[in-house]
């Protein structure tokens with residue numbers, strides 16, 4: 001069951017702030033997605049490849065599907081023809097695979113690089129230093145003609161320490177600005193900063209997020 005009034009309130013607030021809402025529908029039935037679609041929502045986020053493929057088949061074709069989970073290289077082919085944005089790209093090898101599958105699908109696939117900002121060990125992603133050295137190599141960007149690096153994504157610590165959460169988001173925003181004015185200078189498609197979920201998106205937006213991924217506030221607890 002979706003919370004329609006929460007959706008209306010949240011989506012109006014976010015659009016007044018120029019923040020894109022990705023409705024995270026993992027584990028939720030297609031009927032719930034259709035209900036939000038009928039209220040006007042078009043961006044949906046999924047974490048599991050098989051589930052995304054099934055939902056893509058039965059739901060309206062103008063939905064923009066975001067893949068926000070951990071993507072295994074052997075599954076890229078299944079989503080390459082239609083995925084709108086892949087948020088969790090966490091290695092150069094995955095970039096290579098996406099580039100190859102983009103070529104095979106005859107399109108350029110938009111990606112975000114996932115940066116490790118949380119103190120927990122379990123979260124995937126690049127360290128700031130890794131990403132800076134990756135982009136210092138002069139042909140890092142030219143070597144992927146079938147994808148586009150649109151920006152960065154990160155997940156803060158699961159913590160009640162809101163100062164820490166804010167610090168993590170702030171660090172990601174400054175890395176985003178640093179890359180945007182360095183390696184990506186003049187590339188105006190490097191403009192997406194995906195950070196913030198149900199619990200922490202107000203802080204993320206204060207710290208510069210322009211895309212939030214919200215599940216439980218819209219669809220209820222999982």
Ligand SMILES: *Cc1c(COP(=O)(O)O)cnc(C)c1O
Pocket residue numbers: 024026047068069155196197198199213214215216217
């Ligand atoms: C599940 C998930 C979300 C949404 O989480 P909520 O707390 O339900 O808003 C956002 N981002 C990622 C990467 C997720 O896996």
